[in-house]
Amino acid sequence: MKEPLAFRLRPQTLDDVIGQEHLIGQDKILRRLVEEKRLFSLIFFGPPGTGKTTLAKCLANELQVPFRLFNAVTGNKKELDGIFLEAKLAPGLVVIVDEVHRLNKDKQDLLLPHIEDGSIILLGATTSNPFFAINPAIRSRCQLLEVKQLTNDDISKAIQRALTHPQGLQGYTIDEDATNLIARHSNGDVRYALNILEICALASNGSITKDTVSQYSQFPNSNMDAGDDGHYDAVSAFQKSIRGSDVDAALYYLARLIQAGDMDSIERRLLVIAYEDVGLGNPAAVARVVSAIDAAKRVGFPEASIPLGVAIVDLCLSPKSKSGANAISNAMHEVQHQALPVPEYLRLTPVSLKEEDKYDYDSPEIWPHIQYLPDSIKNKHFYEPNTNSSYEAQLAKNLQELRKITKFNKISKIPRKTR
Incomplete structure (x- = not known):
């Protein structure tokens, strides 16, 4: 049976490669390697169908060095042992590894010493971001080269x-x-x-x-498989577009996620965006997003796009405030830095306090005058208001008045006139 067209036309030399001028153009790295007849371990990363494995093969062909193919998903230890034996007889053996990010720990451990001493030159290909997907031990022994999407x-x-x-x-x-x-x-x-x-x-x-x-070809090709970089890039652009109040861009990235049928990512990301990026800027919009997600899940796709689209417009055009998200982040940082004991008068059952120094559940007029933070951080402010919305501007005004109140770490010392 005849091989597929894409296989028959796979380039054999760098001159046959279309695009990737940043790698194969005059005085660029791959061209220089061929001219200098040198080679070292490389990892090519980029979207599917851009020629990562092809570049590796072309490089080996141009340098006229033998190479072996190894698939990180289907390859086994027996194949690796054969490659290692060959590398002993011919040091510097080129091994082209497809899906290199899928190498499990055992295979990585076997490969590492051979890459380290140069008996094997690794040419890896991956569609994933190598800074996240490639084991640091492998990554540190290779040069990373990005293969860009073709125009x-x-x-x-x-x-x-x-x-x-x-x-x-x-x-x-x-x-x-x-x-x-x-x-x-x-x-x-x-x-x-x-x-x-x-x-x-x-x-x-x-x-x-x-x-x-x-x-x-009724629909465009999409590199939106769950778990790959195309998917995460779209989710990232989705959130950043809403944060930047670009309603058209946000709707575009929502449409890509809808086309992929990824309701789970849409739901999680929308809830995070609503509370993190809009938050106190427009709490009513946050509540409406929760309702829109519920409606979308009830009706399912394709109609789910309607409430989701409405929610996106609402969030994009709302005032933004990260003050609530920043406040809890600041508090978490403080807790991770030091764990302080709760003041005795705030504990559920204080043991050795006089009655007048215990928290009084029946005297609401004194509650704003009590110091609630431990002494060593009593003046810490985790929440700083953002006043670009009328709602949070009012919260800021209330906060300003509350912070003027003198606080006491001994309840019996709160002035009588406030009681």
Whole structure:
């Protein structure tokens, strides 16, 4: 059976690679490695279909060094033992590891000494952020190189190359609108683009049109798998857009999360955003978000997008205040710094206090005059109001008056006139 088009057209040299000029252009790192005939352990990271493994293979081909492929998911210890034995006979053996972030601890422990002494040169490929996904011990022994998402022009060049390449689709033509649609839908993934091109070629009579592409590529490709960087990037942009009051951007990132059907992330992130970023700036909007999430979960997708969209507009256009979130963060920091005993007069059952020094449950007029913090931090202020909303401005005014009150750490000393 014939190999897929994307496999047949995989570049064999750096000159065949489309895009990634920051790595393969004149005087750039990969080009310099080839010119100097040098190689060291590298980890290529970036979105799917951008050529990470291809770059590793091209580098080995250009340097004319043998290499072995190892998949971190399916590879086993027996395969590694074979690679180690070969590396003893030929030090500097290049090992290309797909999904390198999936290497379990046992495999990492086996690889580390061989990478350390140079008997193995690791060329890893991963779609995950290496600063989070790669074991620090592996990461510290490798140079990290980002492989960037391809542009629509890059994808268009790959499509035209496929129609002229000896192993490609010679004899087929494609109109400009069809090329542009494939480029847009591929989302920078050349493998996805070539797969769509191949099926459209099979379904056409030799001329690939926009209508054919529309039939076989109805939705754009998305790198939004739960747990990968594309997903976390969208969630991050979602929160930052609301924090920055950009309602259009927030709705766009919400739509991406809805398209992925990820209600769990939407629910968690919206609740955090509402309380952390809007908070006391508009407490009523926070309550409405809780109601919107409940409504969305009741009706399910696709109708769930309606209450969620309303909630996004509400949050984006509300005054923002992180004062509540900052206040508890400050208090948590203080508690982690030192654990102080609760003042005796505030304890549930004080043992050795005189009756007049005990907390009086029947005298509300003295409560504001009691010192509630331990002596060593009695003047600490964890909450600092943000006055960009009328609601919190009123809270700030109340706080200002309350902080003027003199407080006592001995209840019997509170002046009689206040009692």
